[in-house]
Amino acid sequence: MSEEPRSERFRVRAQAPLRRETLIRPDPSLGLVAMNGPGDPAPSLVIEHGVVTELDGKPRERFDTLDRFIAAHGIDLEIAPEAMALSEEALARLLVDVDVPRAELVRLARGLTPAKLATVVGLLDPVEMMFALKRLRARRAPGNQAHVTNLKENPALLAADAAEAALRGFAECETTVGVSRYAPLNAMALLVGSQTGRSGVMTQCAVEERLNLRLAIQGLVTYAETLSVYGTDKAFEDGDDTPWSKAFLASAYASRGVKVRFTSGTGSEALMGHSEGCSMLALEARCLSLVRACGSQGVQNGAISCVALTMSLPGGTRAILAENLIAAWLDLEVASGNDAIASHSPTRRTAKLMGQFLPGTDFVTSGYSVMPRHDNTFGGGNYDADDLDEWMTLQRDWQVDAGIEPAGEEAVLAVRERAARAIQAVFDELGFPPVSDEEVEAATLCHSSHDVPDRDRAEDVLAADRVLAENITAADVALALDRRGFGEVAERVVGMQRQRVSSDYLQTSAVIDAAGAVHSAVNDPNDYRGPGTGYRLEGDRWALLQALPHELDPAGVGVVDATDGPGLLRDLGTSARGGAGDEVVVAVGPAFGGALRETIGGIPHEEVLRQVCAGIEEEGVRYRVVRIGRTSDVAFIAHDGAQLAGSGVAIGLQSKGTAVIHRADLQPLDNLELFGMAPLLRPDSYRQIGRNAARYANGGRASPVPLVLDNFARAKLIVRTALLHRRETEAIEPGAPAVDVTLA
Amino acid sequence: MSTPDPLLDYPLGERRPELVTTPAGTPLAEVTLDGLRSGRISPGELRATPQTLLHQAAVARAAGREQLAENFERAAELASLPDDEVLAVYTALRPRRATPVELEVIAQHLADVGAPRCSMFVREAAVVMAERGQLRPAG
Numbered sequence: 001m002s003e004e005p006r007s008e009r010f011r012v013r014a015q016a017p018l019r020r021e022t023l024i025r026p027d028p029s030l031g032l033v034a035m036n037g038p039g040d041p042a043p044s045l046v047i048e049h050g051v052v053t054e055l056d057g058k059p060r061e062r063f064d065t066l067d068r069f070i071a072a073h074g075i076d077l078e079i080a081p082e083a084m085a086l087s088e089e090a091l092a093r094l095l096v097d098v099d100v101p102r103a104e105l106v107r108l109a110r111g112l113t114p115a116k117l118a119t120v121v122g123l124l125d126p127v128e129m130m131f132a133l134k135r136l137r138a139r140r141a142p143g144n145q146a147h148v149t150n151l152k153e154n155p156a157l158l159a160a161d162a163a164e165a166a167l168r169g170f171a172e173c174e175t176t177v178g179v180s181r182y183a184p185l186n187a188m189a190l191l192v193g194s195q196t197g198r199s200g201v202m203t204q205c206a207v208e209e210r211l212n213l214r215l216a217i218q219g220l221v222t223y224a225e226t227l228s229v230y231g232t233d234k235a236f237e238d239g240d241d242t243p244w245s246k247a248f249l250a251s252a253y254a255s256r257g258v259k260v261r262f263t264s265g266t267g268s269e270a271l272m273g274h275s276e277g278c279s280m281l282a283l284e285a286r287c288l289s290l291v292r293a294c295g296s297q298g299v300q301n302g303a304i305s306c307v308a309l310t311m312s313l314p315g316g317t318r319a320i321l322a323e324n325l326i327a328a329w330l331d332l333e334v335a336s337g338n339d340a341i342a343s344h345s346p347t348r349r350t351a352k353l354m355g356q357f358l359p360g361t362d363f364v365t366s367g368y369s370v371m372p373r374h375d376n377t378f379g380g381g382n383y384d385a386d387d388l389d390e391w392m393t394l395q396r397d398w399q400v401d402a403g404i405e406p407a408g409e410e411a412v413l414a415v416r417e418r419a420a421r422a423i424q425a426v427f428d429e430l431g432f433p434p435v436s437d438e439e440v441e442a443a444t445l446c447h448s449s450h451d452v453p454d455r456d457r458a459e460d461v462l463a464a465d466r467v468l469a470e471n472i473t474a475a476d477v478a479l480a481l482d483r484r485g486f487g488e489v490a491e492r493v494v495g496m497q498r499q500r501v502s503s504d505y506l507q508t509s510a511v512i513d514a515a516g517a518v519h520s521a522v523n524d525p526n527d528y529r530g531p532g533t534g535y536r537l538e539g540d541r542w543a544l545l546q547a548l549p550h551e552l553d554p555a556g557v558g559v560v561d562a563t564d565g566p567g568l569l570r571d572l573g574t575s576a577r578g579g580a581g582d583e584v585v586v587a588v589g590p591a592f593g594g595a596l597r598e599t600i601g602g603i604p605h606e607e608v609l610r611q612v613c614a615g616i617e618e619e620g621v622r623y624r625v626v627r628i629g630r631t632s633d634v635a636f637i638a639h640d641g642a643q644l645a646g647s648g649v650a651i652g653l654q655s656k657g658t659a660v661i662h663r664a665d666l667q668p669l670d671n672l673e674l675f676g677m678a679p680l681l682r683p684d685s686y687r688q689i690g691r692n693a694a695r696y697a698n699g700g701r702a703s704p705v706p707l708v709l710d711n712f713a714r715a716k717l718i719v720r721t722a723l724l725h726r727r728e729t730e731a732i733e734p735g736a737p738a739v740d741v742t743l744a
Numbered sequence: 745m746s747t748p749d750p751l752l753d754y755p756l757g758e759r760r761p762e763l764v765t766t767p768a769g770t771p772l773a774e775v776t777l778d779g780l781r782s783g784r785i786s787p788g789e790l791r792a793t794p795q796t797l798l799h800q801a802a803v804a805r806a807a808g809r810e811q812l813a814e815n816f817e818r819a820a821e822l823a824s825l826p827d828d829e830v831l832a833v834y835t836a837l838r839p840r841r842a843t844p845v846e847l848e849v850i851a852q853h854l855a856d857v858g859a860p861r862c863s864m865f866v867r868e869a870a871v872v873m874a875e876r877g878q879l880r881p882a883g
Contacts, residue, residue: 068872073811106808210831217827219790233876237839242878244869245837247815251862252830254819257791295815331809475780475787482777491777497790498775502757502764503800506816508809518755522807 017344024312031275031283034266034310034319036122039277043116045084047077056115064233066286069243070114074293079111088116092123095132095329098530102135106331117329118285121322126355129321134359135528136328138298138521139509141535142360144403145335146170147367148190149377153182153460154452155427156420156435156443157371159193163419164412165370166197168388169405171511172223174367176206178377183207184467185432185460187220188477189423195492196419200512202259202496202505206378209249216258218467219474219497222505223259225300225335225366229290230264231283234274247294257500259510261298261335262291266316266323267306280310284323292330297508299327300366302337302356305379311342311352321355328361333509333521339367341380349382350394357394357402360535362509364402372448385447389548396546401537408549417444422486429480430472432463557723560597568593568605568744575626575738578646584616584693585650586625587641587738589632590731592655599657600720601679603686606743611683612651615690621647621697623690628652629736632728635669638662640738647697651689656724657681661693672696675705678721679713682706750802767793767823794820814861821859833862837869843882844874 005011013019026033046054052071053060063071086094091108094100109117124132146165150157162173175190177183187205194201202222205215215221227246230236236243246262253260264287266280275283284301291299303310303320310316320337327334336356343349356364368391369381376384383391388404395402420443424435433456442452466472474493481490495516499505505512510520528534537545569592578585586609593605609625616623626644628637638652638660648664649672657678660671673692675681685705692702710716753760757772764772766789770779779785792800801816822830836842836850847870854863873879 065872065876065878068876072868073814076810103808110808110810209834213827213831217791219787237878241838242869242873244865244873245834248818248837248862248865249834251815251818252822252834254797254816255792255822255825255830256827292811295811295813295818297809297812473787473790475790478777479780482781487777494775494777494780498757498772500791501766501772501775501796502755502761503792503796504755504757506797506800507754507804508807508812517758520755522751522754522803 018348020344021308022312026313028279029277031270031278031280032313033279034313034315035118035279035281035322037277037279037282040118040279040282041115043084043088043113043119045075045080045113047080050077052077056113065242066231066233066236066290070286070289070293072293074289075113076110079107081111083108083111084113084116088120088123091116091120095120095124096128098135101529102526105136105329109329109331114285114289115282117289117326118279118282121325121329122281124322124325126318126321129318129325130355130359133321133325133328133356133361135526136325137359137361137526138328138331138333139362139511139519140524140526141519142401142403143171143363143511144169144365145172145174145363145367146370147339147376147378147381148173148175148193148370150371150375150449150452151178151377152449152452152454153178153186153457154439154443154449154455155185155189155423156439157446157449157452158186158189159196159419159423160416160443161371162190162193162201162203163197163415164407166194166201167405167407167412167415168370169403170201170368170370171403172202172204172363174204174206174225176377179457179461180207180211181461181464183211183464184215184220185464187215188426188467191220191474191493191496192423192426192477192481192489193419195496196422196489197415198514199492199495200514200516202512213252213256213258214468216253216256218471219500220477221258222496222500223261224253225261225263227260227296228263229287229294230272230274231269231278231286232274232276235269235272238272238274243290243294250294250296254506257503257506259505260296261300261333262294262296263300263304264288264291265301265304265306265337266319267303267309271306271309281319281322285326288323288327288330288332291327292332296332297506297510298333298335298362300335300337301327302366304337304366305340307337307340307342311348317352317355320352324356324361331508331521333362335363335366336361338365338382339378341382353382358398358400360401368404375448389550392545392548396548399537399542401535401541401545405544406548413444420444422481422489425484425486426477426480427463429483430463430476432466433459552719554723557720558596558727560595564597566744568597569625569627569741570744571627572740572742575644575740577644578624580622580646582620582697583622583624583646584697585641585645586612586616586623587628587637587644587650587652588625588741589634589637589654589728590627590629590733591632591728592627592653595727595731596655596724599655599678599681600717600724601657601681603657603681603683605655607683608653608657608686609743611686612653612690615687616694619691619694619698619700621694625741627739627741629733629739632725632732634658634660635662635671638671639666639668642666644738649693649697651693654678654725655728656721659686659689661689661696663696673702673705677707677713679717680707680710682708750799750806753799754803756796756799763799764796765793767791792823794823797823818861818865821854821862825857825859833866837866839878840880843880844870845882847873847879
């Protein structure tokens, strides 16, 4: 370990949140290399008599189980000779060639081996990868998935959070359990809540496969992404599966109407100690070839829960983007990670996110925590409820749709309460432990489950057991809702059952819109072919995503209303040059005390004027207040004033509060003292400005003007600055002479 | 019954609802809250038929997704099998759960109950798992 830094700056940096993470030098022997590892297999494919006899440098007799499965199901032997004959450089160029259609890239990928896929993608830089990912996304429009859990497994809170997630546009909601016996109740709360928020939202409950299938059979969930695969035989065996068991499980889920997405990701093999000296990306390419070979429509990948391990290595963030890209190239739906906490550093988290956020993936996160992080029983959340405004602002900044819609408090609270009431009614109808009105209210208004009353969890577990023992189905839930006046929610729950019957959502990248229409890569494929094509955030959708509830209307900023009364200043007559040498002019801008009444820092103009004048008087100097109507520029306001002042010294005051001390013999853009950051000025600042001006007039020595220290003042107030200055500029009377004024 | 181009049928629920029924034969359009209320449909029939899954397989194949189509074809075979039977096959395919004989019994059973694709899939697994030492030794 390094010694304690001697430098204070090194010490402060060492204590930053970022430095809580371990960065590590690559060690390929441990699988600790992100991509392009020295031990990675070289691409090769030999086909003899319709059988793969060599795969990525290995002869058939040395094939492991994964090789066997990929050779049997994962490579299109018709296309392979053509695709493998292309050089890696040629394929890499095709990936970024906008004139090559997605369909052609996907066709070629059917004939490529895992090592070829990894090697080609390894030739791309991050921006090239992002461009390729944008082109290769399966569904036309990007989407997002929500995580919905809480530490108390409170059903009202689960329902309320699912409803808010649905209202905010998440296409899928995923829950899980702390105690597995809770699963039926959590699945039920998620179903009722999500359908209360918006019809068509798909839901899942991440639990053990047998239980998960039961929940699906009872219609309580519609998708699963718990099918994990790994890139080496040993890791696969530690996962207690074979490629055949996983593929069979996928068919079992499909047979019960469950949309299936596999899970993989860089780093898992190194974490399990079974990397066989390969880079993380090389192994992930094997996983992805296997996922497609198994017949999964899609994958959740992007390091997922191992994200911090991949990111401990040089190029880790790039490797994660590369794995998303390979998945999309293989024509798989991609739920692109960004769910587990990637870093202590918000900067690093967001920089990593941009790799998926800007190109857009089928699900930009495979779980955005719609509740506060500490309620996320998936192990925290990379982004959570408290970050929603951040996410939506990033969408607004980039004009990018990353799947989350703004919603005002009133609308959010309405669906939260309705969802909590709906699950309250269902529990009551089914004879489950009651959900109290206090729970409903807390679920509607709380920050987290800390604020929600405790439930009798032993009783809840018994109710959960009843769901399975008595085969309580989604149909029973719909009927319960119907009996209790939640007809619309009941209709939507039945709508999800109708979707199960037609099974259209089993196709690649399927989501269901609020009208019940299925959008998948089959009927709504990514049609990007260059600028002006493909999914673009524009029109009504762009209007929706940019209109954040806290956005201000510029027309309403700095407007003087009737309660402000008549103008602050009374005109005395056209100004003339003063004769007395002890006179300082206070020159104010055209809107001062009229169209505007206070500075950007909220100090009333009357107070500003009184302080400045008092400061001048304290030094035994006289003052005269003059309004400069011809300009809103503080330098010219002050310079005009200085020409009128008997002493030749003037203070210029813009209405937004910017001040300058000027002298008649200086060039207009020169000055004695400039106070350009109006937000930093306090009333006593203006008093000292008055004193200093007087001292310039009488030969005294100026003193420092006290200022508030706020480095963020510009970021905070630049919009108001622009709008207030606009009002001052609107008040200009071209050619108007200076006018002596006094407080009215 | 289906059009020559399966892609034109998709989404079935929207474009060809007349092709879709529940396992009990209820047309898709009658899968409604009212149908449940009146008892005309039972909760147990709210799932896809083998025919619907085969139709989805045809859609996937026409869209160029051969492996996904094969998955749906296996699913179509499994749709009529009891849950426990399906889960038993899954378990047997996990490492060192089944002996070679047990896998062969399962494969034969699947063939007997009209699941030939799943049967072949199990037999294929049995060969590789035997070579890779992933079967439970007999006895």
